[in-house]
Amino acid sequence: MAAAWHLAQINIGRIVAPMDDPRMAEFAAALTEINALAESSPGFVWRLKDTGGDATSIQAFPDPLILVNMSVWTNVELLKHYVYRSVHGKFFARRQNWFEKSETAHLALWWIPAGHVPTVAEAKERLALLDERGPSERAFTFREPFHAPTEGSTS
Template identity: 50%
Template structure:
């Protein structure tokens, strides 16, 4: 295990309440897709409640706003899971269940190995991506950045609007 792992957040507004029969194509596959993630190479952790998924974790006053967050050993393993497994089939049908986003709906960022990001931390990274575009602090698969310190990529400082991360000694 390396010193850094990749965290990801994806968000969406469901078109119907989660228990609505029109959401069944999504909700009926949650256990299958979560089990697939849990067994995937490079998987480390995912946000979940006692239900085994994150659909009942509210991070805002809007009950239609769902989050999914996980940590992986590296970007390549996460990419393979997202786009090269049965997960891709669920993504292909997402317009049946989720409103079209009007901004970034996914963000990646490096965390020290063993760190479990909070939803608040993840949402701040998504806001940073929306505001400033891809950077070593918040990026996408299309414009990914290597772990801090790799190949001379250590960021010189943190964006001023993010609180210093005490666990990211090299970023302060």
């Protein structure tokens, strides 16, 4: 039986310089490899991308230096494994080289019906909800995850 729910995620970050700045060169050079790794990882379902194959040209916020990343996974454990235990984790550990520290929520997770593709607007609402109310079944974090809804409920 196919899963009724998938896990959506958004993470955002304000980069220290425009993508074509030399300070962003290592990050920019790794995007193709890291995105391919995500797409080939167990549990991967979908990711937001532009015509260039990544999401760096998608301006979801008024500040053009805020990058948005969105994806859908089958469960929290497999997403967490990709984020922290794959090659991605080595880049994630060095995020301060490319991203400013955020004072607001920069990651939100939430359950969606399998087959649903979340919109950027929906994802921004989940980040705002997390900022306003803290973790809940509607928007949560790796630190405080929530189980997928039971049959018949909506997230």
